[in-house]
Amino acid sequence: MGFYILKRFFLMIPTLVGVMLITFAITQFVPGGPVERMMAQLSGYGTGGDTAGGGLYQGNKGLDQERIEQLKTLYGFDQPPLTRFVTMMRQYLVFDFGRSYYHHMSVAQLVVSKLPVSMSLGLWSFFIVYSVCVPLGIAKAVRDGSTFDTLTSAVILIGYAVPGFVLGIVLIVLFGGGSFWSVFPLRGLVSDNWHELDFIAKILDYLWHMVLPVTASTVGSLAVMTLLTKNSFLEEIRKQYVVTARAKGLEEGQVLYKHVFRNAIIPIITGFPGSFITAFFTGSLLIETIFSLDGMGLLAYESVMNRDYPVVLGTLYFFTIIGLVSRLLSDLSYVMVDPRISFEGRQ
Secondary structure (H helix, E strand, C coil), X not given: CHHHHHHHHHHHHHHHXXXXXXXXXXXXXXXXXXXHHHHHHHHCCCCHHHCCCXXXXXXXXXXXXXXXXXXXXXXXXXXXXXXXXXXXXXXXXXXXXXXXXXCCCEHHHHHHHHHHHHHHHHHHHHHHHHHHHHHHHHHHXXXXXXXXXXXXXXXXXXXHHCCHHHHHHHHHHHHECCCCCECCCCCCCCCCCHHHCCHHHHHHHHHHHHHXXXXXXXXXXXXXXXXXXXXXXXXXXXXXXXXXXHHCCCCHHHHHHHHHHHHHCHHHHHCHHHHHHHHHHCCCHHHHHHCCCCCHHHHHHHHHHCCCHHHHHHHHHHHHHHHXXXXXXXXXXXHHHXXXXXXXXXX
């Protein structure tokens, strides 16, 4: 096992470098970079949004070559691309992601300031999905073909078919004071007077703000996990060892939770580490925009649109590491939940 883990860690290195190299190369060909953006602003030809399609030519009209070279030096574009990439990777090894061109603060501080929103959405959605889908999937498997199974399948598939942002708009119209009832707040994680509230009131205020965005981001995820749980349990229930256990006179509850459960739950549990880690860092641009939540999804969109390369590349580096580690943890969880599985043969 130790050799397998070590081998996986060494394989992560070329994967990480390859992802960063491809992304870095793409940024070299995207028009409207930070130098062109600043040239356009200094020349009075608009903002970064106006530079995407030829900002270099527009900005060059009002700046001399010496000033342009100063801007390139300021943003580090006076060095060859390969030199910049090597320097960037050396800094990233010690988790020095530089400073944002657009927000004028360190990338690490910027990400930390946005994480509470994404963590709130991600963790609540994660716990709700697992706590609802696993029991519901088991109940559907036990009652396969019944009216309960048919009705619940119809409900969760309708929820799956409705995009999260559309559901979010519907929730705002119905319960956010859009046209019907003003029940839930529409923006932010907490109210403006949150710091003046006592401890219990702060918790209730936070939970009240989370109802609509968490609902909009969770409903679409219920179908996949529920049907995965149901199909996994159905597959195990139909196996011969279950027939044998029932023939021995075991109660249905013992058959289901003592024999079937630990085998059927393997596909669900093995995805748990990756889903749990991802819940901390992912963000939904549309959900955050609809409910005025300033999280990682909105940050990623703004960084790409503003050509904020330190944020784009720094967060990509960090999240790629998180993704690779979560995949390793998912593989290792197979061994933890099923001792029959071993990686020794792969060594």
